[in-house]
Amino acid sequence: MDLYATELMGAEAWDSQGHFVGRVREFFVEPAAAPNRVSHFLLSRGRFQPLVARHDQVASVEPGIIRLSVSERLLEAYQPNEGWLAVQKDLMDQQIIDTSGRKVVRVNDVELSPIKSNGHVELRLVQVDVGLQGAVRRLLQGLPSALIRKLQLSLPQASIRWEFVNLIESDPLRRVKLRITHEKLEDLHPADLAEMMEQLSAAERQSIIASLDEETAAAVLAELDHRLTTQIVENLDPEKAADILEEMAPDAAADLLAELPKETSDELLEEMPGQEAEEVRELLEFDPGTAGGMMNPEFVFVGEKSKRDEVLAWIRKQDLNLDQLDTIVLLDELAQYSGSVSVARLVLADPEQLMRELRTEPLLSVDPQARDKEVFELFDKYNLRSLTVVDQENRPVGTVTVDDVVSRLLK
Amino acid sequence: MWDKAQLEARWTGWSERLDRFKKAIRPFQRRILLFLSVVGPGLIVSNVDNDAGGIYTYAQSGAQYGYMVLWSLIPMTILLYVSLEMCSRMGAVTGKGLSDLIREEFGFRVTFFLMALVLIINLGNVMAEFTGVAYAMDVFGVSKFISVPLAALLVWVLVVKGTAARVEKIFLTVCVVYLSYVVSAVLAKPEWLIAALYLLPPQLVRLIPEMKPIIHAPPLNAAYFLILAGLVGTTIAPWQHFYLQAAVVEKKVGPRQYPHTRNDVAVGSISCMVIVFFIIVCTAATLYAAGIHDIDNAKTAAVALKPLAGKWASALFAVGLLNASLFAASILPLSTSYVVCEAMGFESGIDRKPREAKIFYALYTALIVIGAALILVLPSSWQNGILLLSQVGNEFLLLPIMVVILLLVNRRDLMGEYVNSKGFNWVAWISTAVLIGLTCLLLYTGIASAFKPAGQ
Numbered sequence: 001m002d003l004y005a006t007e008l009m010g011a012e013a014w015d016s017q018g019h020f021v022g023r024v025r026e027f028f029v030e031p032a033a034a035p036n037r038v039s040h041f042l043l044s045r046g047r048f049q050p051l052v053a054r055h056d057q058v059a060s061v062e063p064g065i066i067r068l069s070v071s072e073r074l075l076e077a078y079q080p081n082e083g084w085l086a087v088q089k090d091l092m093d094q095q096i097i098d099t100s101g102r103k104v105v106r107v108n109d110v111e112l113s114p115i116k117s118n119g120h121v122e123l124r125l126v127q128v129d130v131g132l133q134g135a136v137r138r139l140l141q142g143l144p145s146a147l148i149r150k151l152q153l154s155l156p157q158a159s160i161r162w163e164f165v166n167l168i169e170s171d172p173l174r175r176v177k178l179r180i181t182h183e184k185l186e187d188l189h190p191a192d193l194a195e196m197m198e199q200l201s202a203a204e205r206q207s208i209i210a211s212l213d214e215e216t217a218a219a220v221l222a223e224l225d226h227r228l229t230t231q232i233v234e235n236l237d238p239e240k241a242a243d244i245l246e247e248m249a250p251d252a253a254a255d256l257l258a259e260l261p262k263e264t265s266d267e268l269l270e271e272m273p274g275q276e277a278e279e280v281r282e283l284l285e286f287d288p289g290t291a292g293g294m295m296n297p298e299f300v301f302v303g304e305k306s307k308r309d310e311v312l313a314w315i316r317k318q319d320l321n322l323d324q325l326d327t328i329v330l331l332d333e334l335a336q337y338s339g340s341v342s343v344a345r346l347v348l349a350d351p352e353q354l355m356r357e358l359r360t361e362p363l364l365s366v367d368p369q370a371r372d373k374e375v376f377e378l379f380d381k382y383n384l385r386s387l388t389v390v391d392q393e394n395r396p397v398g399t400v401t402v403d404d405v406v407s408r409l410l411k
Numbered sequence: 412m413w414d415k416a417q418l419e420a421r422w423t424g425w426s427e428r429l430d431r432f433k434k435a436i437r438p439f440q441r442r443i444l445l446f447l448s449v450v451g452p453g454l455i456v457s458n459v460d461n462d463a464g465g466i467y468t469y470a471q472s473g474a475q476y477g478y479m480v481l482w483s484l485i486p487m488t489i490l491l492y493v494s495l496e497m498c499s500r501m502g503a504v505t506g507k508g509l510s511d512l513i514r515e516e517f518g519f520r521v522t523f524f525l526m527a528l529v530l531i532i533n534l535g536n537v538m539a540e541f542t543g544v545a546y547a548m549d550v551f552g553v554s555k556f557i558s559v560p561l562a563a564l565l566v567w568v569l570v571v572k573g574t575a576a577r578v579e580k581i582f583l584t585v586c587v588v589y590l591s592y593v594v595s596a597v598l599a600k601p602e603w604l605i606a607a608l609y610l611l612p613p614q615l616v617r618l619i620p621e622m623k624p625i626i627h628a629p630p631l632n633a634a635y636f637l638i639l640a641g642l643v644g645t646t647i648a649p650w651q652h653f654y655l656q657a658a659v660v661e662k663k664v665g666p667r668q669y670p671h672t673r674n675d676v677a678v679g680s681i682s683c684m685v686i687v688f689f690i691i692v693c694t695a696a697t698l699y700a701a702g703i704h705d706i707d708n709a710k711t712a713a714v715a716l717k718p719l720a721g722k723w724a725s726a727l728f729a730v731g732l733l734n735a736s737l738f739a740a741s742i743l744p745l746s747t748s749y750v751v752c753e754a755m756g757f758e759s760g761i762d763r764k765p766r767e768a769k770i771f772y773a774l775y776t777a778l779i780v781i782g783a784a785l786i787l788v789l790p791s792s793w794q795n796g797i798l799l800l801s802q803v804g805n806e807f808l809l810l811p812i813m814v815v816i817l818l819l820v821n822r823r824d825l826m827g828e829y830v831n832s833k834g835f836n837w838v839a840w841i842s843t844a845v846l847i848g849l850t851c852l853l854l855y856t857g858i859a860s861a862f863k864p865a866g867q
Contacts, residue, residue, distance in 0.1 A: 093514050093522075106514065106756030130756060138519035202506040202665065227663035234667070 002126065005087055005110040006137045007063035007145045013043050013053065014065070015072040022051060024066060028084035029125060031179040036162050038087075038112065038123035041066065042078055051075040056120050063145035069120050083177040085167075087125075092138075095200065096128065097166040099184045102192045104199040108134025111159065128165055131158025170203035172210065182211050190219035198225060206235055209244075218247035221256065230259040233268075242271030250276065251296040251404065254283035291375050292368030294408060295389045295398030301329040304338045304356040308349045327386040329396050330355055336394040339363050340386070365390045368397060372408060379405050456495065456655045460683050461589060461690075462739035463543025464536060464805075465645040466732060467798040469687055470712045472638045473694030475704050478609035479629040481691060483642055484684055485610060490842040491647050492680040494813060497820045497831070497839070498652045499676050502659030503669040504829045509656045510754035512819050525811060526751045530774075532808045533650055533747040535801035537782035540743065542794045543736030545786060546709040550729035556787060563783035566740045567776065570761065582738035588731035591719055593689045598718035601696035633856040637803060640853050643846065644805030646687065649812045650743060653750045666829065690715075707795065744778035803853075810850060813843045 005027075013021040022043035030039040041053040052075060059069035068075075085091065091107050098105050109129040115122045129137075133152045140148050166184050169175045185193055185208065197205050197220065209217050209232050221229050221244060233241050233256060245253045245268060257265040257280060265284075269277045279297050286292030300320065302311050311328070325343060332338040339359035349358055365388045366375060378387060379402065386401045461469075472480045498509060505512065514522045541559050548558035605625060608616060613628045629635050655676075664672050694715045698706070706712045713728035720727045745761070748771050752759035758768040765772045789797070817839055821830050831839065 093518055095511075095515075108519070108756060135519070135523075135755060139523055141520075200506070202504070205506070225663055227665070231663075231665040231667070 050078040100164040194223035297398040304330040464539035473691040474698035477695040477699040481609040498656040502656040539801040540740040547729040547733035585734040595719035596693035599696040636853040641802040645802040748775040
């Protein structure tokens with residue numbers, strides 16, 4: 001039968017000789033040894049020093065009572081250990097991330113499953129309770145557990161399996177000791193992760209961003225509310241912040257840096273590699289309310305006289321973000337803008353067809369000083385997915401894509 | 412005549428200059444925008460403060476005791492600023508709501524009982540708002556059986572349809588009506604010097620022999636302490652703290668923008684108390700001076716505005732009261748459901764579908780429906796009691812809330828360098844001690860007068 005943490009807190013502990021040892025005040029998981037096994041029980045004895053029972057010293061566990069397989073004399077005195085996860089203190093009432101439901105939830109209770117192995121009983125964390133059942137158990141904690149179990153039968157159950165629980169710890173040292181990784185978070189969609197992070201405290205957000213890989217962190221920052229983004233970047237280690245900025249699209253990085261105090265943004269640009277920093281610097285020169293301030297200076301371009309197959313072969317070799325690629329910019333011999341080709345046309349074209357023949361009509365472009373309103377109107381009128389920005393010599397300098405337009409319109 | 416080239420040269424010159432100017436003011440633009448984006452919660456909180464229960468309590472205290480309650484305004488301003496500042500600071504530093512912090516640091520049971528209290532006391536406040544609606548519409552001859560259900564429906568739809576934020580601005584604008592109290596107070600020609608003297612505790616001022624004939628001391632009985640507790644409870648309502656901290660978190664104020672928010676809270680606290688000062692002076696100079704010591708309906712309360720509005724006084728008062736009641740009624744049930752659901756870990760938020768956040772919507776609806784229904788069911792003679800006692804309830808709840816806030820804000824693991832300074836802590840704990848003292852006095856005198864044999 002599964003047990004609840006509420007039924008164990010305050011449970012009486014008796015040793016192998018039938019002596020009363022103390023009451024369970026807390027129990028711990030030692031993630032370094034086993035990720036979900038209850039490794040130690042803290043037994044308090046009033047004014048005496050509290051003792052600790054190890055998992056292999058427990059003979060049986062029932063609601064309200066624990067029997068040890070050893071005598072009291074063999075128990076060690078309690079020493080606080082940063083590497084132990086305290087169920088009552090670190091888990092109960094705290095927020096966790098439910099990676100299967102993609103939500104931030106609060107823990108009401110913890111469900112444990114006893115497993116018998118050579119003469120002793122081990123408890124394993126099975127799931128955390130986040131629903132009404134756990135709330136009722138917490139409220140009535142101390143009453144006979146048979147009564148509580150009967151009462152909660154009619155209540156809806158809401159629990160999360162332990163393997164989907166992602167703990168949040170803001171102290172980086174403690175996080176390492178508790179072996180908390182955020183690998184599971186890296187598999188989530190950055191937009192989901194960003195939404196969850198908005199519900200956490202500043203320190204917790206900071207800790208999660210700091211522990212994600214740079215690519216995920218960059219994607220999450222691009223999705224977060226810009227007021228939070230600046231707070232996070234300001235508090236990051238500059239080297240790490242620069243690494244993350246480097247992974248971001250230059251236009252997103254420029255938007256972010258524009259919100260920071262001058263000294264901070266200069267420092268971060270110093271840390272970034274030359275070419276990326278240069279692109280971002282150029283973007284920062286533009287007024288955010290113009291096409292130049294919206295555009296991404298990284299875009300895919302090919303010569304207008306290349307053949308369809310050559311282009312495909314070239315694209316295969318490049319390290320491009322294929323999910324975002326839907327338009328290819330064409331250049332003529334003078335490196336001037338001569339049109340753009342949608343990827344769909346490219347796919348359906350004959351192998352020998354020239355790119356010039358696949359161009360989208362009419363030929364549209366804007367200059368970097370064009371106001372954002374003008375850009376929005378062009379997108380609306382011609383149902384564009386992307387629009388090329390050209391300089392005075394008609395050379396393409398960047399593209400504005402439909403997602404830039406949507407996020408500007410929502411601001 | 413200009414030729415084309417010259418014109419063009421001129422034109423580019425000007426547009427370059429314009430661009431340079433734009434670039435130069437960009438940092439300032441950003442700073443002003445930043446200020447405007449953080450300013451607001453403090454002002455809103457302090458304005459919502461003058462809701463139905465508030466207006467009634469201020470007017471009643473002025474009518475019943477004249478200037479003799481004015482001395483409480485200065486300590487109340489301090490307490491208001493101190494407690495709201497702590498909450499906004501906690502919101503900015505931790506990025507968490509007050510109820511979240513209570514749950515994480517004090518565990519489930521403490522949170523549960525505190526939330527149960529919040530729910531009951533806030534239901535009382537919702538009832539007070541609907542009483543305000545009933546009073547205001549009564550002036551225009553509309554029965555409460557029509558006005559209260561309509562108001563409840565209006566508030567419910569406003570919030571659930573998500574239009575509340577836009578309507579909030581209208582409510583906030585109509586709050587300018589309170590300024591009519593300032594004008595009316597001036598026109599009523601009160602004795603300003605005497606009123607100013609009453610800003611100090613009268614018992615102390617009377618220690619100066621020359622002051623004895625001019626300054627009267629209030630009777631220290633249960634009725635007086637009840638009004639004082641009501642004043643404290645309405646000015647420093649517990650729910651404002653939850654609301655303010657949530658608003659600071661919602662606006663993503665961080666430690667860097669925090670100084671703006673602190674100014675906002677200070678401006679809000681002081682402007683709120685200035686209005687309260689004028690409301691009390693105004694009612695004292697009109698109602699108390701005319702020997703009207705009990706406000707039993709909106710028409711009596713409106714007498715205070717006669718010096719300004721003459722025969723339109725009732726209508727002016729009714730519009731102000733209706734606005735204040737609806738404003739608070741659209742914020743209070745919503746903020747209460749947020750607070751309770753977040754503390755208990757239930758899904759919450761207007762952006763969630765009712766199916767996803769059942770308890771949140773159920774609580775929100777129940778607060779409005781029960782609050783409005785009770786006003787319809789209970790006899791009208793109870794309405795004044797509801798208005799005052801809901802505010803006294805606030806004062807009782809304020810005690811545990813203040814203690815909890817103080818314990819949380821001094822936690823270094825939560826607040827880091829932003830814990831209270833020593834001086835701030837002194838002020839805050841002394842204010843809390845005074846609050847406890849006031850509550851004890853109220854309970855003591857209340858019980859003593861209840862047991863006093865009749866006729867004595």
